Amino acid sequence: MILKMRGIAKSFLGVRVLSGVGLEVAAGEVHAVVGENGAGKSTLMKILAGVHLPDEGVVEIDGSPVSFSHPLDAQRAGVAIIYQEFNLLPERGVAENVFLGREPVRRGLVDRAAMETATARLLEQLGETSFGPRDLVRHLSIAQQQVVEIVKALSQNARIIVMDEPTAALADHEVELLYRLVSRLRERGIAVLYISHRLREVFDLADRVTVLKDGTLVTTAETAQITSDELVRLMVGRDLRAYFPPREAGAAGEVRLGVRGGGNTVLDGIDLDLRAGEILGVAGLQGSGRTELAKALFGAEPFTRGEMTPLRPASVRQAVAAGIGLVTEDRKAEGLALRQSVRDNALLVSRSVRRGGRGDVRALLEAVRLQPPRPEQEVRYLSGGNQQKVVLAKWMTVAPEVLVFDEPTRGVDVGAKAAIYDLMRGLAKDGMAIMMISSELPELVGMSDRIVVMRDGRIAGELPSGPSEEAVMRLAAGEVSP
Numbered sequence: 001m002i003l004k005m006r007g008i009a010k011s012f013l014g015v016r017v018l019s020g021v022g023l024e025v026a027a028g029e030v031h032a033v034v035g036e037n038g039a040g041k042s043t044l045m046k047i048l049a050g051v052h053l054p055d056e057g058v059v060e061i062d063g064s065p066v067s068f069s070h071p072l073d074a075q076r077a078g079v080a081i082i083y084q085e086f087n088l089l090p091e092r093g094v095a096e097n098v099f100l101g102r103e104p105v106r107r108g109l110v111d112r113a114a115m116e117t118a119t120a121r122l123l124e125q126l127g128e129t130s131f132g133p134r135d136l137v138r139h140l141s142i143a144q145q146q147v148v149e150i151v152k153a154l155s156q157n158a159r160i161i162v163m164d165e166p167t168a169a170l171a172d173h174e175v176e177l178l179y180r181l182v183s184r185l186r187e188r189g190i191a192v193l194y195i196s197h198r199l200r201e202v203f204d205l206a207d208r209v210t211v212l213k214d215g216t217l218v219t220t221a222e223t224a225q226i227t228s229d230e231l232v233r234l235m236v237g238r239d240l241r242a243y244f245p246p247r248e249a250g251a252a253g254e255v256r257l258g259v260r261g262g263g264n265t266v267l268d269g270i271d272l273d274l275r276a277g278e279i280l281g282v283a284g285l286q287g288s289g290r291t292e293l294a295k296a297l298f299g300a301e302p303f304t305r306g307e308m309t310p311l312r313p314a315s316v317r318q319a320v321a322a323g324i325g326l327v328t329e330d331r332k333a334e335g336l337a338l339r340q341s342v343r344d345n346a347l348l349v350s351r352s353v354r355r356g357g358r359g360d361v362r363a364l365l366e367a368v369r370l371q372p373p374r375p376e377q378e379v380r381y382l383s384g385g386n387q388q389k390v391v392l393a394k395w396m397t398v399a400p401e402v403l404v405f406d407e408p409t410r411g412v413d414v415g416a417k418a419a420i421y422d423l424m425r426g427l428a429k430d431g432m433a434i435m436m437i438s439s440e441l442p443e444l445v446g447m448s449d450r451i452v453v454m455r456d457g458r459i460a461g462e463l464p465s466g467p468s469e470e471a472v473m474r475l476a477a478g479e480v481s482p
C-alpha cells in the first residue's frame with residue numbers, strides 16, 4: 001500500500017468532525033471517498049495534503065509515518081491535491097503555472113525552454129493536444145485548466161493525487177476526457193483519491209470506495225462487490241426510493257414570466273413562457289448561454305433587445321422587486337456572505353426586499369438537510385454542499401413568484417438532493433414558476449415538466465416531459481434540427 005491512514009481524528013473549535021478514520025490505497029488504484037455533505041471527506045483529504053494537522057492518528061506513505069505541518073511537506077512526499085477551485089494564475093502561461101514557485105534556473109535566469117519542454121512532454125503523455133505550454137490559462141476551459149493542475153501534480157512527481165469533486169464544474173462531454181485522464185494516471189501507478197457525489201462516476205472509475213458518515217468510517221468496499229442502492233444506504237443510512245417526486249400532470253397555470261425576442265451580446269431570439277406550477281428544465285452544453293439566460297431574466301446581465309413580462313429588469317434590484325429570484329451556480333462569488341452566520345445568510349434576501357414569506361429559518365434549514373443544523377455557524381466553515389443548501393434556503397424565505405435555479409444540486413449529497421427535489425416540486429405545487437438549469441441529465445430529465453435546449457445563445461428546441469437523456473444531448477450538440 002502506498003498510503004495508509006489510521007485512527008485519524010480532528011476537531012474544529014471543539015467540534016469533532018473526524019474520529020477513528022482510516023483508509024489504505026495501493027499504487028495504481030482509484031479509490032473513491034463518498035459520504036453526505038459534512039461527513040468529513042474534504043477534511044480527511046486536507047490532512048493528507050498537509051493543510052490540517054490531525055489531532056490523532058497516523059499517516060504512512062510507503063510504510064513510513066509522515067507528519068505534514070505544511071502543504072509543501074506533503075508535496076515533497078508526493079501528495080498533490082486538486083481542489084474544485086483551481087490555484088492557477090489566469091494571466092500566465094500554462095508552463096509558468098505548472099512551475100510556479102519552482103522555476104528551473106539556468107545561468108541565473110528562469111529557464112523557460114526547460115519549463116516548456118517538460119510541460120509539453122507531460123501534456124503529450126496525457127494525450128492532451130488541444131492546448132500547449134505557452135497558452136494563457138485564461139483562454140482555457142475549465143476542463144483544460146484541470147489538465148494543467150494534473151500536469152502540475154505530475155511535474156512535482158506526485159504519486160498520490162487527490163481530486164475533490166473533479167467533475168462538478170465539467171460539461172458532460174468533458175467528463176469523458178477526465179475518465180481518460182484518470183486511466184492514464186492509473187497506468188502510471190499513481191494512487192488517485194476521488195471524492196464525488198456522483199455515484200455513476202464512483203462505479204465507472206473506482207476500484208474501491210470508502211464511505212464516511214458523520215466523521216466516522218462506515219466501510220471500505222470493492223465497487224465490483226456492491227450495488228448503487230447499497231452504497232446509498234451506507235451513505236445516508238436509509239433507502240432512497242422514489243428519488244424524483246412525481247410530476248403533476250396539467251399543473252401549469254398562468255404565465256408568470258414571458259420573453260419575446262430577448263437578446264443581448266450573448267443571447268438572441270429568446271422566446272419563452274414560464275408558467276405557475278411548472279418546472280422548466282434548461283439544457284445545453286457549456287457556453288451555450290444557459291447561465292446567461294438566467295442572468296438576463298434576473299437583471300444581472302439584462303436583455304438589451306426584446307420584450308419581457310411582467311417587466312424587462314434592468315437590474316437585479318428590479319428583478320427581485322418583481323418577484324424573480326436566482327439561485328446562482330457560483331455560490332462563493334455571488335450567493336453568500338461567507339463571514340456571516342447561516343441564519344443571516346438565509347435572511348439576506350428577505351431583509352433586503354422586505355417581503356414577508358417563510359420566516360421559520362430553522363425549519364427551512366431542516367428541510368434542505370443542513371448538516372449539522374446550526375444556524376449560528378459562520379457560512380465559511382460549512383462544507384461545500386452545505387453552503388449550497390444555504391443558498392437554496394435564502395430564496396425559499398422570500399418565496400418569489402419565479403425562481404431560477406442554476407445547477408441547484410452541485411456538490412450536494414444524494415440524500416439532500418432527494419430532499420431538495422421534493423422541496424422544488426412542493427414550491428411548484430404551491431404555484432411558483434421554476435426554471436432549472438442543470439448539467440446533470442438524470443436530474444433534468446427526472447424533474448422537468450418540459451425542457452428547452454440552448455445552443456449558441458439561442459433556444460435550439462423544446463422537449464416534452466421525460467425525454468431520453470440521449471435526445472437532450474443530441475439537440476444540445478446540434479445533431480438534429482429543432
Ligand SMILES: Nc1ncnc2c1ncn2[C@@H]1O[C@H](COP(=O)(O)OP(=O)(O)OP(=O)(O)O)[C@@H](O)[C@H]1O
Nearest residue numbers: 012017037038039040041042043381382383384385
Ligand atoms: N476550518 C473549519 N473550521 C470549522 N469547521 C470546519 C472547518 N472545516 C470543516 N469544518 C466542518 O467539518 C465538517 C466536515 O466538513 P468537510 O468539508 O470535511 O465535509 P465533506 O464531507 O467534504 O462535505 P461536502 O460533501 O459538502 O464537501 C463540517 O461540519 C464542516 O462544517
